Amino acid sequence: MRALTWHGKHDVRVESVPDPRILNPRDAIVRITSTAICGSDLHLYDHTIPRMKSGDVLGHEFMGEVVEVGPGNSRLKAGDKVVVPFVIACGRCFFCGNQQYAACDNSNPADKADMSEALYGYAMTGAFGYSHLTGGYPGGQAEYARVPFADVGPIVVPADIEDDKVLFLSDILPTGWMAAENCNIEPGDTVAVWGCGPVGLFAIQSAFILGAERVIAIDHYPHRLELAKSLGAEVVDYNEVHVREALVEMTGGIGPDACIDAVGMESHGFSADNILDELKMTVKLGTDRPHALRQMILACRKGGRLSIPGVYGGMADKFPIGALMEKGLSVKSGQTHVQKYTAKLLHMILAGDIDTTFLISHRLPLEEAAKGYKMFKEQQNEVTKVVLKPGVAVH
C-alpha cells in the first residue's frame, strides 16, 4: 500500500510499504478514506519528538471502512464506516474503566513502555503514528491501517455521512471539547483561549456550548483570528496589544475565569539527545517553552481554572508556581480520552449542534502528503487543516 513515511527532520515521503494485517484477536483493518495532518504531526516533522525511526508511518486522525476484523472482535464488521480515535485503549484496565482512556495501561507494547516509564514514572499509552514512545504503531496517513482493540476504539458513523463532517472525532474535536470541559465552566464565565489552531477553535465552540458567556481568543494569524471571531469569540492579536493588559481591561479588572493553553510546547520541545541520555543515566529533559502557559497563569482570575490541552514533553523553566499557588488556581491537563467523547460528539454533529467542516482549508491526494506537511508548516495563516484522500489521483 501507499503511506506517508517519516525519514528525518522535514523529510516525509509517500512510499510503498507492506499492507497491514490482523495481528491480535481484537484487531480490525480499516481502508482509509480520509486522514488529516495534525498540528502535533508538525512536532514529528520538526523532529522535536524523540524515538522516531526512519520509515515510520505517520498519522493519527483517520477514518474509513472496516475491511477485516479479528476473531475476537464481535462489535465491528466489514463495511462499517468508522472514525478511529488516536488513543489506543484496551477498554478493560482500571484506567479505561474510569474512562481515562489516554492512560490505558495495556496498549503500549511491553518492550516500548520502558522509555516513557523512565521519563514520566509511568509508561505512556499507545497512539497511532506518534513515535516509539507511544508504541510505534503505524499511523493512518496511508491506504490501510491496523487498529488494535478495535472493539472499543472506533466509532461507527452513518454510511451516508460525509467524511469531512466526522473525521475530527478522531482527535481535535474531542480534544477541544475536553479542553473546555476541563474549565468547569459556570454561567457568566469568560474563557480565554491561547492559540486559534484547530484545537483552539474547537475549544471556543465547545466553551460556548458548555455555557461560557464570553470567549476571548488569542493568536496573531489574521485568518485564524477571523475564524475565531466567526465562532463568536472576541479576539486579541498578541502582535498588536499586551495580552495580559488587554484581558484585564476586557474583564473589568477581574481576569478570565478560565484559560485554555491550546499552544503547547510550540515546537520547541524536548531534544532527542536529552532523552537518550536520560535512558542511560538519569532524568535530564529538555526545556519546553511554556510562553502561553506562563501568560495565562498570570492573566487568570484568582481562584480560576487552567486547562492545558497543548502538548508538552519535558521540563519548564521559570514556571510561575508562586502565582499559581497564591492565586489558588486549579489545573487540568492531559492527552484526550477520545473514546469517552466520541458518541456524545457524534450525536451533536448529527443534530447540527457542532460543525467542524469550516476548518478544512485544503484537500489533497495522499500522494501529495509531503506537500501538505510543507504547506501546513510554512503557511499557518491560510492552511488551517489539510485532509488527505488515499486513492485519489493526482491532477
Add this chain to the structure above:
Amino acid sequence: MQERTEHTHSGDAPLAQAKQPDATAIPEAGPQTRPDDTIVGRTVTINRPRSELYAFWRDLSNLPRFMENVKHVEVVGPDRSHWTVKAPAGSTVEWDAVITEDRPNELLAWASTQESTVRHSGSVRFRDAHGGRGTEVTATIIYDPPAGVLGKAIAKLSGREPKVQARRDLRRFKQLMEAGEIAISHPDEEPVDTPAGPLRFT
C-alpha cells in the same frame, strides 16, 4: 502502569536482611541465595480476581505466552514440568522444575531439580489489591550461578538484564489477563512465541 519495583538485588546480602518495609512481599519459599544470584521482584496490579490469575499461572504451560525467553513448558506431573528456554545463537537449554510451594490463589514457587544443569527458580505471589482494583502480583525470578555463565547468558538474551525481562514479562502477563491479548505494534516485533492461545491465528 500501576507498578513498583518490589526488590532488586544482585549483591550478596541475604534476602532476609534486605531493607524492605513489607517483608511479606518476599516469598518465604524458594532456594537460598548466593553471591551474584539475580533476584528480581516486581509488582503489578492486574484488574482481575486472584483465583483467575493464580489458575492461569499454575498451569505452567501458559508461561511461554508472556515470558519472552521461555519457549515451551511441558507439564509432566502434578508438580513437575520440563522447560525449554531460548539460549544464545538460536539454541535452547532445557531443565526440569518442580513446584516447591503451592498455596492456591496466594503463592506459587518453583525450582529446577537437583540434576538440572541450569539452576533456576521463581515465585509469584497474588494479593488482593486495595480498593477493589483486582490483584497485586509480585514475581521473583532467580538464576543460580553454579550454572552461572549459561544462566546469565539466558537471562541476558537480546542484551536484556533479568530485571528488564521480568518487568516486560509481567507487563505482558497483565495485558494478556486484562485485555485478552498482548499489545504489539509491528508484525516483525512479535515478542512472544506462543504455541497456544490467542496470539497466533493467522
